Amino acid sequence: MKHTILVLLLIALSQQVGAQVPDRDAYLRGFEQRVSYVTSFYDTMQTAGYYQIAVRYAHNRDIARADKMFAELLREPRGDMFWMIPSIGAYLHGKDKMSAETRALVRNAWKTYAPYRGDTENHWCMYYSALYLAAEQWPNLPGSEWYNGKSSEENLREAKEYLIHWIKITTSIGQGEFDSPDYFPEYAMPMVLLSHFARDPEMKMRGTMMSDYIFADFATEHLDGQYIGGYSRIYQPAVYKPLLSGGSAFAWLYFGTGTPTNSGWIVIPALCDYRLPQIIYSIAVDRSSTIIEKERKRVRNVIRFGTEKNPPAYKYTYITKDYGIGSLQGGILQPIQQHTWGVRYTYGRPYTTIFGLHPYWSGYEVGMFFPEEVKTLIADVVASKGTYNNPDKWTGGSPFERTFQHRNTLLVLYDIQPGTTTEHIDGFFPRNLEERIVDPSGWIICKAGDTYVGWYPLQEYEWKEELESPANSLSDIGRPQLERVKETGNWRLRSHKRQNGYVIEVRSNDEIGSFEKFKAGLQKHIPKATLLPGKVSVHYKTLGGDAMQFAFPEKRVLNGKAIDLSKTRLFDGPFLSADVGSEKLTMTYKGKKRVLDFKAVTITE
């Protein structure tokens, strides 16, 4: 008990926000403490699981029990790529310690159990990373020794080709399932495993570089354990309790932020030898200056109802030491779980966010991305994403939603077609706000510690108290068991007008001086909107004095100059820089530089 308290204290002391970035030794000490914290949780756990097995092997502790667990789990492997990654991870950590019988059992599983390859990028990334590592481990075997009938060499070649393809498109036109707090682990785990265990030096290097790449991407939009901005995918609990996401577990382990966790996602990476470069750690935790980050990402494969396979998704993110506000441009950029915009801040865990959306669903949307029949796809989707067709849901994009962000001001417009699945828009306001004032000026003015958020609804609205949150039901595929609680006390702003929108202003106390000044400022800045079908627009002069004009869907004008999102670079911010098509990422921090060149497969500093 004393040991646990001491570790937690040390961990807390090692968590840094602000300019004083701990040096390398201090970082590594903190990292090792966190590794010890999470792995020690698993090395005595008696229930069978791949994380428990991996830790026992890595710690050389109770190997017989680990072998027994492996045998138990391999009696009936299940989980597809969610089996492949942890099972090969456990094997690689223990292959020299496990019994010959256990090694044979593992080998046999790769002969007899045929995992589904999946239908999206994280599935393929996990599937082929695991297959690559397995094919390296068992070379020269004929197809009869593999579940798919292909020889070791064929499997190795196919996996390598896919991984190189994925790396190329990601570093050329952006990641597909980008910046996902909940799907970050599905990329980090395989890349860290490749970095540690790939025998081929070039693939090992690629694993290291892609680990750097996705961690750097996270780091630059990170605040206090949270991913800031718009996301491709997020599950409902984490959208309003950000630290519940798997990505936040990685933030805790690698950045030392957020809250201590024993999330299974980080166990196998914690046992690997990948160490976050100091420059990425610095980018993640130094919030002494404001960050404005613009990025270009890639829409998941559009297989019908579209003209382009991978249209661009544009991100704009603004982060201070107290808060971040970020947005995607709107529209359908990812199916089901898109988070188009949000404010997140350091105050008031666990509800550290304010955001809004048009809760939309349709066969058309899912038909864009999934090949099954459009008319029955919604039922298919609801089997795994239970909130998809819930009019009260808190995740998802909409074809009738667009945004325009400049610094810490965001304009959001809606022009919703009549007869759409829902004709209302919603806003989430957490219960733990210090202030939620409905000002006579029309502004809703909120105080969350040192973060102040103004929300100006362009149409009439009502307040609804949140009564219950739909439960997350995915714990059986390896996600941590999430809380299932009555969410009383949070507030939903609902507006039933189809032509709609709002203006969001966010400032910290440091930026504006006081909550009273913020209020007074907002009262003098009233948006002017036109809200007619097919003609939805807003003019607004920000607290910072910038003139923003926005007409739905794509006309964005800043201080008289039209904004052309198509010119957005892959990464364009104070720390990260990359051009479209470059296959290169340059990180800079206080005179230090790290360049990932994926064409040359080199890292230079």
Added chain:
Amino acid sequence: MKSLKVFFTGLTLTVFSAGLFGQQSTVYISVLSTKLFVVGAANPETGLYYKKTGDTVWNHTGAKNIRAFGLAVHTPYKGSLICIASGNGVHRSTDGGATWRITTGWEITEVLSVVIDQSDPNFMLCTTPYGVHRTLDGGITWKECNNGIKEKFASSVVIDHENNKILYCGTEDGVYRSENMGESWQRTGLGVSGVRVVVQNPKDPNTLVAGTDDHGIYVTRNAGKYWEKTEAGLDHLTFYAIAYDPTNPQVLYAGGYVTGVYKSSDGGLSWTRKNEGLTNLNIHSLAVDPTNGSRVFVGTQWSGVFQSDNAGDTWRNIGLNGSQVWTISVQPF
């Protein structure tokens, strides 16, 4: 008439002895999923099932959880050569399902259908959301064949049973025709969106029928030059499955989204509903037994398989309840 090749490239063929040709038959089905499919979860068994005449249970073969959309059986070799179109690619067995190999690589994913040229088993086609792919060497190599196709999402492909250079493909923007084994395609006279299925008359290769999402059923009698919408008796517009009675090409069956089963006895000019005993009207697959035209099989979305022994007059469930049965093939052995 083409000659029948007697070998598979690079593989040894095992020809099974079968029952009396023309009396016994085997029903093959691909189960895409059960109602509660979640990637990565402990999903119930799905994939390829078969049942011979007289069998009381369905037999499973191949991988158990691969999103099996389609299947193809090479009739002349009586089931030795079987293919599955799946999320993982095209699986191929040359020993009646005892062993399998995924013939495709990472580039070919979410395979929606597969067909084998009955005269040349090394010539196969598969369709995916990304278009049509072809192999001429039994799956050793595959080539993307989308030249001329505008909307690549392809649900269905047909190899002309009289001339295997001629192909038809149902896509998101109509039915396409190729005269050179898929090297290039031209859109036929049918340009509606959401073509889900194309079938060819077993006797007259110039007559084809297409089922669509939201646009009903179309028939061409001149190899795709002109298509006529067939509406008499049809109360629905979305059809995923159409099947000819191989013993009488005037008889067709059609089914789709909550349609139940429609039957035509005049080559598709008019239709009658045939739903007695059919407890799920959401149909995704249909097939008629080539050894007995009165025996018809229907695959539903989430209620398994139904069988009629009287040409659709009445139906009974024959198992796999809870399954989405994407494709059915009935073979004369």
